[in-house]
Each structure stands twice: as C-alpha cells, then as structure tokens.
Amino acid sequence: MFKDRADAARQLAVRLAHLRGQHPLILAVPRGAVPMGVILATALDGDLDLILVRKLGAPGNPEYAIGAVDEAGHVYINPDVAAHMEMAYLAEETARQQAVMARRRAQYGAARIDPAGRLVVVVDDGVATGATLIAALDALRARHPARLLVAVGVAPPDALARLRAHADEVVCLQVPGDFSAVGQFYRDFGEVRDDEVTALLSAWRKTPD
Incomplete structure (x- = not known):
C-alpha cells in the first residue's frame, strides 16, 4: 500500500530514472495525478503538462x-x-x-506542449478499467510522439493488458489480483481540488529552468 500519491510518484521516479537526461514530457491526468506529475517532471528533469481526458x-x-x-x-x-x-x-x-x-x-492554464517527436510519459495514480488512459494514449499517438510510456501506481491485470496494446511501455508499481478500486491501495487518497491543480501548475511555470 502506498502512503499517498507522492509516495507512488517517488517510486515511479526511481523506476524511470533511466529517462533523466532525455528531457521527457510528463503528461499528468487531472486531477489526482497532477501532484505526481510535478514530482516526476522534477526528478527526471522534464517538462510538465496535462492530458485532459474524461x-x-x-x-x-x-x-x-x-x-x-x-x-x-x-x-x-x-x-x-x-x-x-x-x-x-x-x-x-x-x-x-x-x-x-x-x-x-x-481554469488550469496548462501549457499545451506539443508532444510530436518527444519522449512522452503519461502518469496516473491508478487504473481501474483502463478506458480513460486508452483514450488519452490514442489521442497522443495521433500527435506522433517519438515514444509513448505509461506510469501508474496500480492497475488490475486485465486493464494492464489493454494498456500495453496502446503504449510502447507500461510501468506499473502494483498489479493486484484482488482489485476493487484505486483508492484501496493508498492510505491517503484525498481528492485533489481544481484550485490545487491551478496552484501546482502556476508554481511550476514560475520555477527557474
């Protein structure tokens, strides 16, 4: 079980440490994954943006x-x-x-960074059916990234199998056979509010290069 989303993000950053130096584009799925995206983009020396999908x-x-x-x-x-x-x-x-x-x-004022030719990492706190991320991945693939990765905290085996058909690589920290909801694998899974997302992105834009 993860302590919180920050814990999961730090673990994902370790698994993706080989991407540092390749200036990846980290795309977070709002709202829950935005704090994770900040941690990953910082750790991997990458860019940060949102992938909006519902x-x-x-x-x-x-x-x-x-x-x-x-x-x-x-x-x-x-x-x-x-x-x-x-x-x-x-x-x-x-x-x-x-x-x-x-x-x-x-509201968020996201940057709209072009993923074409970029190493792109889509991050989310977890996956249930996989539908949301698959829509995001298909939309991104049409914009011609050089490589498309998925980084998630937890996903059931069937959803993970579906994701692998839509990405070049999938990194998932936990793949439980007994899965009912993403939140069951986080001790703290509090809602991330719209104003928190706006504040995180605003602070990111003001961070010196």
Whole structure:
C-alpha cells in the first residue's frame, strides 16, 4: 500500500530514472495525478503538462467507466459494453464531459506542449478499467510522439493488458489480483481540488529552468 500519491510518484521516479537526461514530457491526468506529475517532471528533469481526458459514466452509475473521451472528441468505448450502448446517451455524456474539459483547460492554464517527436510519459495514480488512459494514449499517438510510456501506481491485470496494446511501455508499481478500486491501495487518497491543480501548475511555470 502506498502512503499517498507522492509516495507512488517517488517510486515511479526511481523506476524511470533511466529517462533523466532525455528531457521527457510528463503528461499528468487531472486531477489526482497532477501532484505526481510535478514530482516526476522534477526528478527526471522534464517538462510538465496535462492530458485532459474524461471517463464516460454508465447510465445510472456515473462512477463506472463505459469508455472515455479526449479534448478533441476521440471516443473510446470498452469492448464489453459497446454492443449495448445507446447512441443518444453516449452523445449526451460525451458532450457533457467535453464541456468539463473545456472549463478545466481554461481554469488550469496548462501549457499545451506539443508532444510530436518527444519522449512522452503519461502518469496516473491508478487504473481501474483502463478506458480513460486508452483514450488519452490514442489521442497522443495521433500527435506522433517519438515514444509513448505509461506510469501508474496500480492497475488490475486485465486493464494492464489493454494498456500495453496502446503504449510502447507500461510501468506499473502494483498489479493486484484482488482489485476493487484505486483508492484501496493508498492510505491517503484525498481528492485533489481544481484550485490545487491551478496552484501546482502556476508554481511550476514560475520555477527557474
């Protein structure tokens, strides 16, 4: 069990220490992974930005991801639910999550660093179904990074297998067979608020090179 997200980030930084000197672009998934992204970008002497992607919640159960959508509107749907999905609901949920991303992009003031030709590391505190990260990875792949890595604290085996098909490398600290939620593997898994993300990015931009 991790003490908190900072603990997981420091462990990931050790696993990724070989990237130092290659000036990686660290892309954090808001909101929980943003503090982790700051730690990784600092440890690896890289750049920091956000990858905005939102899960698409199931009808009547918004916490269960049936898929995900990125800022450009690329939609990934979990294969096990694709055949049963109502298109009207999917369109409504997609539009709702894109509106959230537009609001957050404006609020956070993220840098929008071009990933083309870069060594890119997408970081998240953990993965449940993998849908959100897969949407992020597919969107990034279309922007032609030189290499695309994923760094996560914890993920179940099936989600990890799906992620590996969409990235050049996946680094995951814990792969438990008994998985119910990401938060069960963190002693402190408190919510990261919007104002914290804004403050972290503002402080990062003011850090001398």
